[in-house]
Amino acid sequence: xxxxxxxxxxxxxxxxxxxxxxxxxxxxxxxxxxxxxxxxxxxxxxxxxxxxxxxxxxxxxxxxxxxxxxxxxxxxxxxxxxxxxxxxxxxxxxxxxxxxxxxxxxxxxxxxxxxxxxxxxxxxxxxxxxxxxxxxxxxxxxxxxxxxxxxxxxxxxxxxxxxxxxxxxxxxxxxxxxxxxxxxxxxxxxxxxxxxxxxxxxxxxxxxxxxxxxxxxxxxxxxxxxxxxxxxxxxxxxxxxxxxxxxxxxxxxxxxxxxxxxxxxxxxxxxxxxxxxxxxx
Numbered sequence: 001x002x003x004x005x006x007x008x009x010x011x012x013x014x015x016x017x018x019x020x021x022x023x024x025x026x027x028x029x030x031x032x033x034x035x036x037x038x039x040x041x042x043x044x045x046x047x048x049x050x051x052x053x054x055x056x057x058x059x060x061x062x063x064x065x066x067x068x069x070x071x072x073x074x075x076x077x078x079x080x081x082x083x084x085x086x087x088x089x090x091x092x093x094x095x096x097x098x099x100x101x102x103x104x105x106x107x108x109x110x111x112x113x114x115x116x117x118x119x120x121x122x123x124x125x126x127x128x129x130x131x132x133x134x135x136x137x138x139x140x141x142x143x144x145x146x147x148x149x150x151x152x153x154x155x156x157x158x159x160x161x162x163x164x165x166x167x168x169x170x171x172x173x174x175x176x177x178x179x180x181x182x183x184x185x186x187x188x189x190x191x192x193x194x195x196x197x198x199x200x201x202x203x204x205x206x207x208x209x210x211x212x213x214x215x216x217x218x219x220x221x222x223x224x225x226x227x228x229x230x231x232x233x234x235x236x237x238x239x240x241x242x243x244x245x246x247x248x249x250x251x252x253x254x255x256x257x258x259x260x261x262x263x264x265x266x267x268x269x270x271x272x273x274x275x276x277x278x279x280x281x
Contacts (some may be wrong), residue, residue, distance in 0.1 A: 008193075008201070010037040011059035012048045014226035016235045016243035018060055021079055022212035023219040025204060035198045043133060044185060045110030046155065052112070056058050057190050058201055062110070063183045064117040066278060067262055067271035072191060074280025075258070079187035082246040082254050087171015088115035088152050091138070091164040096147055098167050102127050103267040107149040109134035113263075114184050115150045118170040120270045122190060135228065138162040156241075157180075157234050161192045169207065180257040181246060189280050197278035209248050 010025075012018040024030045026039055037058070042050070048065040049058050054072060073103055090098070090106075101123070108116040108129045120126040127148075132140060137149040142162045150170070151159060159166065171182040187205060189198045212219050227235050246254045258278060265271045 005034045006197075007036045007038060008057040009055070009059075011042060011056045012042045012187075013047065013060055014228065015042050015044075015225055015242075016223050016238040017081055017247075019223045019226050020155075020212050020239050020243055021209050021218060021247065022029050023207070023216075023222050025208040026222070030204060030207040030211055033204060035200065045113060045131065045133070048110060048112040050209060051188070054190070054219055057193065060185055061188050062113045062115075062117075062185050063258065064114045064265070064271065065112040065145070066186060066188055067117075067265060069188070069279055070114060070276045072272050074191050075278045076187045076189060076198065076202040076205065076280055077250050077254075078202050078209065079247060080247055080250050080254065081184040081242045082181055082250055082257060083242065083244050084175060084181045085171065086156075086184065086241045087169055088118060088150050088184075089156050089159065089173055090119070090148060090168040091141060091151055091155075091159050091166055091169065093144070093163065094140060094165050094233040094266065096167070101148050101167075104128075104147050105130050107132045107137045107146040107189035109150065109152050113152070115152050115170070117261075117265055117270050118174065118182075119159070119265055121148055121268055122168070122170060122173055122252060122278050125172050138164060146225070152171070153237050154222060155251060156194045157237050178260050180260055181254065183241075183254070183258045183261050186250075186258075191280065202281065206248055209243070212243075225261050 047059050051059050105128045110131050134152050137151050139145050141149040174182045264271045
């Protein structure tokens with residue numbers, strides 16, 4: 001492997017899809033191309049906020065956040081959470097329906113999350129939203145602090161354990177409206193590093209994902225260490241759902257999905273219009 005000649009901060013979440021994707025990179029199992037990555041793990045909304053302050057060189061971000069930061073960060077084509085059947089869910093306790101949501105406060109996993117933005121796209125008049133750490137949303141709805149919540153990550157596998165019901169799958173709504181996969185989160189690099197560096201980092205991440213797919217059992221310890229008491233079954237479901245062919249390279253279909261999400265959100269006033277290309281290279 002090449003001699004290290006540059007240091008980059010790299011942020012990603014503790015969720016199984018991210019720790020699976022970055023396992024090989026974090027353990028120096030793929031060629032780093034002379035780059036040393038200083039890894040910082042945090043929940044996605046913390047990563048979003050850190051990027052807003054320009055604190056990270058390379059980071060996982062909600063697509064909604066990328067739309068607000070295209071002047072500073074460019075999207076890479078590898079490492080994304082983008083697919084079908086994987087969107088956020090609107091949940092509530094039994095007895096509620098979507099007719100009452102407009103007049104209620106809704107718990108969301110962050111103001112700059114794609115989940116919050118999808119709620120805004122779905123509703124003609126967005127309700128008042130209150131940000132909570134994603135793992136606190138289901139308990140908050142269960143204990144009647146909120147009547148409605150938008151859940152992400154492994155919540156789509158575990159909401160029934162909290163006595164909740166799914167009122168709407170926002171990913172399914174998106175797919176029926178656009179016929180495209182839903183873009184949830186991607187990896188972005190600060191534009192100050194230039195297109196050549198962006199391409200190198202993109203390639204390293206792609207190789208890390210391919211390594212993980214080829215050595216899946218080897219990743220288990222690292223993934224479980226950060227999985228917040230998830231069962232092995234939920235961990236497997238999580239990875240199978242959020243890490244796919246679009247994660248290796250989002251390709252033409254994934255690019256169309258990102259473009260559609262941004263165009264719809266700009267039209268609805270949910271993100272600023274910009275002439276800057278969303279992609280870093």
